[in-house]
Amino acid sequence: MSAPQTLFEKxxxxxLVAEPAGxxxxxxxDLHLVHEVTSPQAFxxxxxxGRKLRCPDRHIATVDHNVPTTSVxxxxxxxxxxxxxQINALRKNCADFGVELFDVQAAxxxxxxxxxxxxxxxxxxxxxxxxxxxxxxxxxFGALAFGIGTSEVEHVMATQTLPQSKPKTFRINVEGExxxxxxxxxxxxxxxxxxxxxxxxxxAIEYAGSTIRALSMEGRMTICNMSIEAxxxxxxxxxDETTFKYLYGRRFSPPGFMHTTPQxxxxxxxxxxxxxxxxxxxxxxxxxxxxxxAVAHWRTLPTDPGAVFDRELTIDxxxxxxxxxxxxxxxxxxxxxxxxxxxxxxxxxxxxxxxASALEYMGLKPGTPMEEIKIDAVFLGSCTNxxxxxxxxxxxxxxxxxxxTSVRAMVVPGSQQxxxxxxxxxxxxxxxxxxxxxxxxxxxxCLGMNPDILSPGERCASTSNRNFEGRQGRGGRTHLVSPQMxxxxxxxxxFTDIRNWNxxxxxxKQ
Amino acid sequence: xxxxxxxxxxxxxxDRANVDTDQIIPKQFLKRIERTGYGEFLFYDWRxxxxxxxxxxxxxxxxxxxxxKGAEILIVGKNFxxxxxxxxxxxxxNDYGFRCVVGTTFADIFYSNAGKNGILLCRLTxxxxxxxxxxxxxxxxxxxxxxxxxxTVKDAQGFSAHFDIDPFxxxxxxxxxxxxxxxxxxxxxxxxxxxxxxxxxxxxxxxANAIT
Numbered sequence: 001m002s003a004p005q006t007l008f009e010k011x012x013x014x015x016l017v018a019e020p021a022g023x024x025x026x027x028x029x030d031l032h033l034v035h036e037v038t039s040p041q042a043f044x045x046x047x048x049x050g051r052k053l054r055c056p057d058r059h060i061a062t063v064d065h066n067v068p069t070t071s072v073x074x075x076x077x078x079x080x081x082x083x084x085x086q087i088n089a090l091r092k093n094c095a096d097f098g099v100e101l102f103d104v105q106a107a108x109x110x111x112x113x114x115x116x117x118x119x120x121x122x123x124x125x126x127x128x129x130x131x132x133x134x135x136x137x138x139x140x141f142g143a144l145a146f147g148i149g150t151s152e153v154e155h156v157m158a159t160q161t162l163p164q165s166k167p168k169t170f171r172i173n174v175e176g177e178x179x180x181x182x183x184x185x186x187x188x189x190x191x192x193x194x195x196x197x198x199x200x201x202x203x204a205i206e207y208a209g210s211t212i213r214a215l216s217m218e219g220r221m222t223i224c225n226m227s228i229e230a231x232x233x234x235x236x237x238x239x240d241e242t243t244f245k246y247l248y249g250r251r252f253s254p255p256g257f258m259h260t261t262p263q264x265x266x267x268x269x270x271x272x273x274x275x276x277x278x279x280x281x282x283x284x285x286x287x288x289x290x291x292x293x294a295v296a297h298w299r300t301l302p303t304d305p306g307a308v309f310d311r312e313l314t315i316d317x318x319x320x321x322x323x324x325x326x327x328x329x330x331x332x333x334x335x336x337x338x339x340x341x342x343x344x345x346x347x348x349x350x351x352x353x354x355x356a357s358a359l360e361y362m363g364l365k366p367g368t369p370m371e372e373i374k375i376d377a378v379f380l381g382s383c384t385n386x387x388x389x390x391x392x393x394x395x396x397x398x399x400x401x402x403x404x405t406s407v408r409a410m411v412v413p414g415s416q417q418x419x420x421x422x423x424x425x426x427x428x429x430x431x432x433x434x435x436x437x438x439x440x441x442x443x444x445x446c447l448g449m450n451p452d453i454l455s456p457g458e459r460c461a462s463t464s465n466r467n468f469e470g471r472q473g474r475g476g477r478t479h480l481v482s483p484q485m486x487x488x489x490x491x492x493x494x495f496t497d498i499r500n501w502n503x504x505x506x507x508x509k510q
Numbered sequence: 511x512x513x514x515x516x517x518x519x520x521x522x523x524x525d526r527a528n529v530d531t532d533q534i535i536p537k538q539f540l541k542r543i544e545r546t547g548y549g550e551f552l553f554y555d556w557r558x559x560x561x562x563x564x565x566x567x568x569x570x571x572x573x574x575x576x577x578x579k580g581a582e583i584l585i586v587g588k589n590f591x592x593x594x595x596x597x598x599x600x601x602x603x604n605d606y607g608f609r610c611v612v613g614t615t616f617a618d619i620f621y622s623n624a625g626k627n628g629i630l631l632c633r634l635t636x637x638x639x640x641x642x643x644x645x646x647x648x649x650x651x652x653x654x655x656x657x658x659x660x661x662t663v664k665d666a667q668g669f670s671a672h673f674d675i676d677p678f679x680x681x682x683x684x685x686x687x688x689x690x691x692x693x694x695x696x697x698x699x700x701x702x703x704x705x706x707x708x709x710x711x712x713x714x715x716x717x718a719n720a721i722t
Contacts, residue, residue, distance in 0.1 A: 026700075040543035044545075148595060149619060151597060154690070254712055466593060468593060469555065474560065
């Protein structure tokens with residue numbers, strides 16, 4: 001028997017094209033996701049060198065970073081001419097090089113890290129890259145997924161491979177039942193707070209433990225999404241029944257039959273007379289159950305018992321409180337029940353300086369209770385927290401309330417699919433009645449490349465992933481929180497402990 | 511990519527930790543479809559002041575001090591280049607004229623992006639970086655000599671430190687090599703790997719269309 005392997009080790013081994021001595025390994029890339037901002041220079045590079053895409057079917061494109069979210073009209077006729085030029089460049093590049101593009105009006109359009117999973121393009125066992133650091137999101141499916149720069153984008157396009165030095169492995173075990181009001185976002189913010197924004201540099205993280213297993217795919221994506229904020233190359237979670245159930249029946253998922261008791265099911269793999277065979281005009285020939293074959297492979301991926309990681313950390317989820325960031329880096333985070341720290345609390349001289357400059361930028365006084373910090377804006381969106389589950393949770397908080405008069409608030413669904421589903425469930429009406437703007441899908445105010453930005457000094461409760469200086473607009477002050485916490489802050493006008501929330505006038509915990 | 515061997519140049523201290531790529535080049539400049547022309551927007555929010563009707567150089571920002579004009583070496587705090595994967599950060603540093611960044615630690619993606627644009631990143635100890643930071647702040651016309659061949663950083667006051675670098679990265683930087691060309695040396699292995707790998711339809715993005 002071979003030595004026990006980690007999930008990461010299996011993914012790595014299964015994609016090794018070559019291991020030249022004294023050079024980085026050459027890894028095969030199964031899926032490259034493309035968006036308008038980090039791809040034009042790569043396509044241009046291919047053109048100049050007279051190169052083609054090696055496997056056009058392994059690239060999927062959409063527009064997300066630049067697109068206005070205000071209205072369908074504003075998206076079709078983009079006022080910002082430089083943004084419009086960039087989006088048109090993507091259209092031309094996709095047409096010229098044979099890449100499927102989910103354009104601004106497509107029913108599948110959305111943030112690139114939303115649509116990969118929604119389409120079933122993201123699958124366990126794959127290597128996935130994109131010119132965007134939040135590519136780690138796809139690790140939630142048991143894939144090795146990481147962000148790359150534009151030169152690497154060009155490299156993947158030309159060769160379908162990437163030279164990579166092997167990261168070390170880091171398992172973070174999160175154990176126990178999540179307390180009421182605490183979410184996946186709070187788990188990952190807590191982890192970053194503990195290990196620091198460079199705490200996992202050089203590592204691929206695997207999140208494990210009973211808390212992670214109990215999370216939905218949406219929650220798992222939120223956690224893997226922010227792995228990069230701890231400096232990690234990638235974050236991943238072993239695939240299980242939750243993963244398979246999410247993927248079954250999606251557009252690019254392998255077709256076949258979902259068995260209710262798959263592990264003990266001994267029925268033959270072949271089936272006759274499926275709808276699929278009629279559709280292609282075949283008679284009763286045996287049809288392979290591709291879904292079943294795929295699941296059988298995916299079940300071999302989880303880390304073997306006894307496999308060794310370079311580093312491990314265990315977190316007791318039962319002790320977590322909702323998190324709010326107070327500074328200008330995601331590691332500057334504390335519990336909603338705490339106070340703004342003082343530079344004197346910092347461990348090192350360098351940290352003291354960082355704390356002081358962050359507090360100055362954020363306009364905060366040490367010792368202020370987090371709950372007393374007033375906000376001007378609320379952004380519910382981004383590849384971290386704009387999935388249907390996030391909108392449902394926020395709508396539950398908002399229902400029956402109105403946002404504070406001093407606050408402007410917007411919901412930007414992560415994708416057209418999420419927007420449609422939310423509208424089917426009437427969530428849009430709950431938000432609109434409460435005074436939120438209901439927007440079209442895109443990256444929006446997470447990075448403010450489109451017109452959605454904060455004004456200097458404006459303070460925002462945001463469900464996104466980065467509270468860097470100026471991230472949401474020059475001088476803007478960002479506090480990262482969960483969707484529930486953002487929704488509550490919109491109503492009260494200041495950060496509010498969701499654990500004491502009065503749901504629609506009813507008792508909490510209902 | 512321009513090869514880099516030895517560089518003696520003016521050094522400028524940027525004494526901040528966790529400088530993210532949003533600071534190096536803010537998002538509003540990522541809409542361009544070229545690789546060049548980002549230098550004037552490097553550290554934009556720090557480098558300029560924003561009166562209601564005028565954007566002016568910020569005299570407080572270190573890069574604007576006349577004594578650092580023409581600097582090609584940047585000395586930085588820990589975890590430089592964290593955050594977004596935007597290669598525009600490397601393009602902006604390059605376009606401004608920086609050929610080398612000296613610090614303690616660099617974020618992964620930025621480290622890779624810098625290498626692909628011929629920017630040498632030197633990892634020194636915290637004490638060494640603190641020394642350089644202080645000397646660059648206090649010594650007029652403070653120059654460093656960085657030798658990639660010897661893997662050393664030296665100054666005229668007797669400072670000398672060794673930095674580690676992956677041998678392959680060193681080779682690529684010394685030669686100014688293009689990665690795609692290097693990878694295509696393995697094309698036969700790639701063809702063979704791909705022929706087998708393509709049968710694993712569960713690893714295809716469009717698995718539903720993979721077999722008919």
